[in-house]
Amino acid sequence: MKFTNSLIKGKLIKRYKRFFVDVEVNNKILTSHCPNTGSMLGLLDKGNEVWISKVDNPNRKLKFTLEMIRKNQRIIGVNTHRANRIVEHGLNNKLLKEFSSIKKIKSEFKYSDDTRFDFLCDDKIIEVKNVTLNRNDDIAEFPDAVTVRGTKHLKKLTESLKRGYKPYVLFLVQIQNISKFRIAKDIDSDYYNNFIEAYKKGIKFIAYRCKLNSKEIVIEKKIQIEHD
Secondary structure (H helix, E strand, C coil): CECCCCCEEEEEEEEECCCEEEEEECCEEEEEECCCCCCCCCCCCCCCEEEEEECCCCCCCCCEEEEEEEECCEEEECCHHHHHHHHHHHHHCCCCHHHCCCCCEEEEEEEECCEEEEEEECCEEEEEEEECEEEECCEEEECCCCCHHHHHHHHHHHHHHHHCCEEEEEEEECECCCCEEEECCCCCHHHHHHHHHHHHHCCEEEEEEEEECCCEEEEEEEEEEECC
């Protein structure tokens, strides 16, 4: 997935009211939209290097959007709105080996009246989870806060097995040069317990890391998931 224009580099000043970040660029403060409503645990230190995109929509109040943050020498993609576009690019370009032979891609698959999943690829359901948490040197983690919605998705995916679907959870690790992934059970033990149960019942869990720079974010390689 390529950015329409190259990103603008700056320094993080602060995030506030969930949707706003102040970024210093060339001694000016640019108030930008923060599309990530999660905790962004560990990413919001003042002075962190960040990248923002300029928005061409004249009707939008905030003309910039926060895209990436550098933390501990790693670039991390924080715009959750781009996660499905990155995955769709990966599906179309055969970057995910589990889905290299699919014939039909349907986004925003309506599974039931109260649940949509990100993709239906033939008979394979894909639910995408964007990963930005990195507390240890070479391990990415999810979630970065309690996720009731994520737990609901695991239960619905387990249910889908009985209807003949082949469900997957794809952890999209937007963290540069990470080699392992695990569930942050100390942050959300309920999600972890449901993850273990879903894994035993046959849901497939996969994690792919991205390559990130100021021009594009693309799926790079599959990484190991720790299950205990």
